[in-house]
């Protein structure tokens with residue numbers, strides 16, 4: 001019998017609060033801080049960089065499509081980046097924008113280049129961040145494998161990585177930003 005692997009995580013695996021038992025105390029502030037992650041990292045290193053891995057129309061992961069109200073076959077604009085603190089990758093981030101939202105002020109998404117998306121998101125008072133959710137990604141999730149691929153030869157990853165995500169809304173149009181914390185984030189002050 002073909003075992004159908006459940007796509008991990010589903011919407012209900014993204015938690016409002018990281019469980020105390022399984023999240024290292026030093027990681028909790030990173031998972032919970034509702035302010036800009038860019039600003040938080042910048043305050044803890046001398047040189048912050050955004051390394052753009054990919055920015056292209058792609059089919060989102062099923063749980064991303066679900067939270068964006070997209071059909072499984074819909075394509076959206078995907079931006080994948082690594083956030084580097086003093087040259088060391090500390091976060092793998094994915095931002096997904098439904099193509100029909102790529103109008104009006106979300107046009108910023110197109111031309112942002114290697115400038116941090118967060119700088120634009122947190123400077124526009126019209127953009128509202130919805131509550132953060134977090135989950136633990138493991139080998140059952142493609143995003144874990146993507147992070148492993150991006151870090152291959154640079155960094156050995158643990159069996160699971162904590163990630164957080166939230167929607168940013170502008171005039172009702174949503175952008176989904178997900179941030180996967182690499183173990184190197186713990187080298188920065190909490």
Ligand SMILES: C=C(O[C@@H]1C=C(C(=O)O)C=C[C@H]1O)C(=O)O
Nearest residue numbers: 036037038050081093116117118
């Ligand atoms: C949402 C933010 O933007 C950060 C920068 C990103 C980018 O440049 O693509 C993506 C995710 C974030 O970690 C933030 O700074 O909080």
